[in-house]
Amino acid sequence: xxxxxxxxxxxxxxxxxxxxxxxxxxxxxxPSLFWYVQYPGEGLQLLLKATKADDKGSNKxxxxxxxxxxxxxxxxxxxxxxSDSAVYFCALGGASYDxxxxxxxxxxxxxx
Amino acid sequence: xxxxxxxxxxxxxxxxxxxxxxxSQNMNHEYMSWYRQDPGLGLRQIYxxxxxxxxxxxxxxxxxxxxxxxxxxxxxxxxxxxxxxxxLYFCASSPQHQGAAEAFFGQGTxxxxx
Numbered sequence: 001x002x003x004x005x006x007x008x009x010x011x012x013x014x015x016x017x018x019x020x021x022x023x024x025x026x027x028x029x030x031p032s033l034f035w036y037v038q039y040p041g042e043g044l045q046l047l048l049k050a051t052k053a054d055d056k057g058s059n060k061x062x063x064x065x066x067x068x069x070x071x072x073x074x075x076x077x078x079x080x081x082x083s084d085s086a087v088y089f090c091a092l093g094g095a096s097y098d099x100x101x102x103x104x105x106x107x108x109x110x111x112x
Numbered sequence: 113x114x115x116x117x118x119x120x121x122x123x124x125x126x127x128x129x130x131x132x133x134x135x136s137q138n139m140n141h142e143y144m145s146w147y148r149q150d151p152g153l154g155l156r157q158i159y160x161x162x163x164x165x166x167x168x169x170x171x172x173x174x175x176x177x178x179x180x181x182x183x184x185x186x187x188x189x190x191x192x193x194x195x196x197x198x199x200l201y202f203c204a205s206s207p208q209h210q211g212a213a214e215a216f217f218g219q220g221t222x223x224x225x226x
Binding site: 034036041042043044045046049089098099100102103104105 | 116145152153154155157160162168170202204206214215216217218219220
């Protein structure tokens with residue numbers, strides 16, 4: 001079945017470091033791809049999305065590009081802040097899906 | 113403000129004592145779902161509903177019930193809770209009936225069954 005794989009965490013970075021969280025997917029259809037973020041003590045919220053191949057989603061300095069040839073949707077940010085400390089979930093879904101399929105999540109800690 | 117509201121936020125209960133976790137959304141979304149989040153297992157879908165009076169099992173439905181009598185409400189019922197249902201629960205809603213578009217999540221309910 002369709003699935004999402006993310007890099008294992010936790011990831012610890014210093015403030016202003018470059019962030020990459022890898023995400024790859026397996027899908028039989030043509031999914032939309034999402035990144036969700038969960039801040040401590042809160043529910044998940046959508047960070048960015050891309051609905052077709054080569055689309056780039058971006059929000060709050062984060063970016064991810066839908067790469068069909070490598071079935072990837074890696075999350076990047078050029079300069080992380082302490083406030084970016086959270087758990088990040090890669091996910092897939094879309095019009096032909098009856099549910100969103102989440103990856104296991106990657107915990108990020110940013111230290112001053 | 114558009115939101116998904118869950119209650120209670122925290123609950124400690126004893127084995128076998130029936131409980132209900134409420135979920136309400138004010139965005140007129142057709143699709144609603146329940147997830148549980150456990151360390152090392154990520155998010156797993158319990159039940160979902162594509163519209164009023166339409167519900168279906170997710171990945172881990174055993175021990176849970178749901179109902180969808182109104183569009184805005186989607187309560188999660190544990191008829192006889194057991195310790196393995198100790199978890200963090202999230203309700204979510206989506207604006208498309210397919211249910212797989214952008215999901216809006218509640219704040220979560222941390223349930224402990226002793």
